[in-house]
Amino acid sequence: MKHHRLDRDGGSVGVLGATSLVGRHLLEQLAAAGRKGVACSRSAPRAATHGVSWRVPGSAAATTGSAAAAGERIPDWIALCPIWAIPEHVTWLESLGIERLVAVSSQSVITKRSSPHAAEREIAARLAAAEAAVAEWAAGRHVGLCILRPTMIYDGVHDGNVAAIASFLARPPLGLRGFFPVCGPARGLRQPVHADDVAAACLAALDHPAPAAMYAISGGEILGYREMVERIGQARGLPVRIIEIPPVIWRIAESIARRLGRGHGLPAGAAARMNDDLSCDHVAASRDLGFRPRSFLP
Secondary structure, three states: OOOOOOOOOOOEEEOOOOOOOOHHHHHHHHHHEEEEEOEEEOOOOOEEEOOOOEOOOOOOOOOEEEOOOOOOOEEEEEOOOHHHHHHHHHHOOOOOOOOOEEEEEHHHHHOOOOOOOOOHHHHHHHHHHHHHHHHHHHHOOOOOOEEEEEEOOEHHHOOOOOOOOOOHHHHHHHHOOOOEEEOOOHHHHHHHEEEEHHHHHHHHHHHHOOOEEEEEEEOOEEEEEEHHHHHHHHHOOOOEEEEEOOOOHHHHHHHHHHHOOOOOOOOOOOOHHOOOOOOOOOHHHHHHHOOOOOOOOO
């Protein structure tokens, strides 16, 4: 999906969390659309890149470049940082004349709220509380707000999902190339959405004169977890040997690994979720924003 109109006023677009997975693609799309990007990140580069000026959030002027000089008014913003980080920046955003904000949250606010694992329920609760706080602030300051809730975001290179699975297949423990253990049948549905498509959805929401307050954003293809792993291996020319481990055995092995100080790379509940359906439709985003995500291309 590409969206390059962005002709509402031709001004700058501020981007919080510009060094994030989606940020890389968003800055490229802004450049293609002919709009100036004011990229904000605590790890801002020392030099301007591709005509994008960088600043540290809260600074009075751009750290590099001249597009975001002190006193510039930036009404349009896209927040790619964790949504719970937005409230700490609202005073600064107000000083820059914010009028519209597109914020990226997560479908985890729904899929993890009834999880049997306390850590996952806490994430869902934190997301929900942050969404409510940002919505309350926006309403009080008459800021147009649109929140996007994407499913699993990937680009196959920098993400912690598809790229991580590919890395495991290529460099597994004990040298068992292509070996991939799954918990139970691992047929829970997935709908991975490419980071470039999420970026396009952000720009489309910013360009829409009156978008809805919330949109689910998902990929153009639904597939089971096991199929997703196989497709990732095929895309990289790697053999895939799915090893199905009964859930009770997995839980015992996971518990032992954690007690031995290993296995901390797998979040609690991640194995069980291999059998959960985490897909969602994006009908509203397609209708309002012209959202047309690509099929799964790992």
